[in-house]
Amino acid sequence: MNYWIFQGNPKHQNRDGTFFDVTNYVLENEVVTWGVRQQNFKDVMQLGDPVFIWRADGFEKGSGGIIAHGEISSAVRFDEEEEVYVVDVKINECKVSKEAGMLLRTELSQDINLSKLRIITVRSGTNFKLTDEQYKQLKEMWEAKRSIVKVGEPQYWSFSVEGSFLSFSHCLNEQKIYLGWDELGDLRQYESKEAIKARLQHESVENQNPMNDTLANYQFLSEMQVGDYVIAKQGFRKIFGYGRITSDYCYDENRAQYKSYREVEWLKDGEWELKESDEHFSTKTLTNITPYPNLLSQIFAVMNSQQDYNAADFLKEVFMSESQYERLIYALNHKKNIILQGPPGVGKTFLAKRLAYAHQGIKSDEYIQMVQFHQSYSYEEFIRGYKPTEQGGFTLKNGVFYEFCEKALKDPDHNYYFIIDEINRGNMSKIFGELLMLIEADKREKSYAMPLTYMQDGEAPFYIPSNLYIIGMMNTADRSLAVVDYALRRRFAFIEVEPAFHLEKYQIHLQQFMSDELIQKVVQKIMRLNTEIGQDSLNLGKGYRIGHSYFTPTTKLQNEQLWYEHVIQMEIEPLIREYWFDNEQKVASLLEDLY
Known part of the structure; x- marks a missing residue:
């Protein structure tokens, strides 16, 4: 057995004029092909x-060194094209x-033995033969030099949502990420x-070296x-x-497909x-990108950047007419509290965020807070309440809505948008408490300030600022909800969001x-199904249609x-079975008609 170093130079120009991206070549391929330039080695x-x-x-001085380890997997052959x-x-x-733990040239040059490596003393060349002792020392250093990312700290993963x-x-919508390979x-x-x-x-005859697939699942x-x-x-x-x-x-x-998953708070x-x-992602399904701080900083820089966003941008993304958009903006300005109600799958969450972007004029999540109500959601979580401490006592903690109001108060030059999913699942009177009156558009000023249920000594009364808007979302197909609370109905403008199958724009x-x-x-099959659902006025109705x-x-x-069969099996069939x-x-x- 022989031991080797194969060198790749980022300055090498390919036939098409591009430069050889050594890093991504080894990251994105399970098997790489390398030139054998030294004839005596072939x-x-x-x-x-x-x-x-x-x-x-x-092009980057001091960045060279060992970046990958592998083994020869074919006989040497002559490439006619190259x-x-x-x-x-x-x-x-x-x-x-x-x-990530690469072995840098600068580090190896300081070792009394490895500084004599031919790739360090000569540099030019493609293939370098190692002695047994040199390989053993390099392998020990490679194994010992694991990622310097601190153990126990959160890791960052890129996850591909390539598939249709x-x-x-x-x-x-599901607050999850899913992995394929259901055959496992x-x-x-x-x-x-x-x-x-x-x-x-065993499952694939074609892919007998599934390195990336194995790693993703593991x-x-x-x-x-x-x-x-x-x-x-x-x-x-x-x-x-x-x-x-x-x-x-x-x-x-x-589940019919994608049975492996993890829950995610987006x-x-x-x-x-x-x-x-910028640097860019690899093509792999799942990659730990924690060791690549430049890529991470570029990712978050672009996500935190602010882009202008206007009515034209809204209308490009949302299947609504200009007049519908104007009614939305009017309702938000006039009422300050609106509820987007509609059947499952009409894009209420997507619409809510785009409405906030358009109203603000900036596409940024910096001014948006999202929560989801449920039947046990409380005033203590939303406004303020006592929470247990590690010492066994209790301490007064501000809730998410209180904190967001404080943020808006300190920044009167920007609007803030509090988006509530499943708003009708919560008990509004219980959650908002004494602040329920203060969300009304004409009560958004200091003169209406009220003391909170849990007050701190010397604390001023609380009020909701005029630059804060509440956008609720309501699923009209939720059987657990018989009627909408009158307190909710009176303080919000309700906007119907309809399925868009019939629209030319869609x-x-x-x-x-x-x-x-x-x-x-x-269009034809789902509109026919929606007609059937809408006509069942006894048990269903328009609020149960498919989005x-x-x-x-x-x-x-x-x-x-x-793709079509997958959507029917995964999304539509469960709804139909629940409805009837x-x-x-x-x-x-x-179901027969859908296929």
């Missing part, structure tokens, strides 16, 4: 020979930055990474932790949002794109993602039939 390279990949300094001998290397591990089957909007079953049955790899090899199961952060991305540069992991690995056998959503000059939007045939199929967001992909569909839970014949007939 006859002694063997399958299984260990190889270190060395990145030359290139007119050079080449060999394949299977990459086993990458550490492409100082933070699982859009970010679905992840956002529950990942908790595998005791090691090797066991996952063996099962993947990391999703074992390395990702509660409290870590996930960044939803698409391709190399597009970002949809980020959130905090809130659950351990979960598996749902009843902290920010939107659509951003990294600059061409159908034109779909043309960038699917064929005209599929558009007509979706258009279920059928609004964010990427061009590769397999239209599979006591009429299996009706359910079967409706």
Whole structure:
């Protein structure tokens, strides 16, 4: 067995004029092909020979060194197109930055033995043979030099939402991220990474070296932790949002697809794109990007940047007319509190945030706070209350709405938007308490200030500032809600949000993602289903219709039939079965018509 260093130079220019991106080449490929420039080496390279990949300094002085470890996985062959001998290397591990634990040239040069490496003394060249002692020392350093990211601190993961089957909007609505590879079953049955790899090899004849797939599943199961952060991305540069992991690995056998998941509290959503000059994501499904601080800082810089946002931008993104938009803005200005009500899947959350952007004139989440009401949500969580301490006592803590009001009071030059999902699930009188009156548009001034239930000594009475707006959302298909609280009805303007299947604007939007045939199929079949739902006035009605967001992909569909069937199985069939839970014949007939 022989031991090698293969060097790649970022300054090397490819035939198409681009420069050789050594870093991403090893990050994005399980097997890389490397030139064998030294003729005397081509006859002694063997399958299984260990190889270190060395990145030359290139355009960044002091950045060179060992960034990957692997092994030769093919015989040496002659590449007719490039007119050079080449060999394949299977990459086993990458550490492409100082933070990730790469072995820097500057560090190796200070070692009395390794400073004599030919790649350090000569530098030019592609293939370098190592002695047994040199390889052993380098391997020990490589194994010892793990990521310098502090153990126990939150990790940051990029997660791909490339597929048409699982859009970010679905992840956002469900407050989850999902992993494919359903053929693996529950990942908790595998005791090691090797066991996952063996099962993947068994399931696929074509991919017998599923390194990235194995790693994605293993990391999703074992390395990702509660409290870590996930960044939803698409391709190399597009970002949809980020959130905090809130659950351990979960598996749902009843889901038709994507049965492995983790729960996520999404902290920010939107659509951003990294600059061409920025670093970019790898193409892998799941990547721990904690060791890449430059990439992380660029991600959060672009997400925190403020972009102008006006009525035209709103109308490009939302399936509404200009007159509907003007009514929304009028209601928000006049009432300061509105509720967007409509069937499931009409995009109420998406609409609420875009309305806030347009009203403010800036596309930024800095001025937005979102919460979700539920039946046990309380005044103490929302306004203020006593919370237990680690010492066994209690301390007075401000709630999320109180804190947001304080933020708005300190910044009168900007508007602030408090968005409440499932607003009718909470007991408004219980949650707002004495402040229920103060949310009214004509009570938003200091003269209406009131003392809170839990006051601190010497504290001034509290009022809600005039630059704070409340946008509630209500699902009209929620069977648990019989009537809307009169206190809620009186203080809010209610805006109906309708399914958009019939709108030409919606159908034109779909043309960038699917064929005209599929558009007509979706429109005709779902509108027919919605007519059936709307006419069932005894049990259902218009508030139970199917929304258009279920059928609004964010990427061009590769397999239209599979995507359509997936949406029906995952999203629509469960609703139909819930609506007509006591009429299996009706359910079967409706499902047959959908296909």
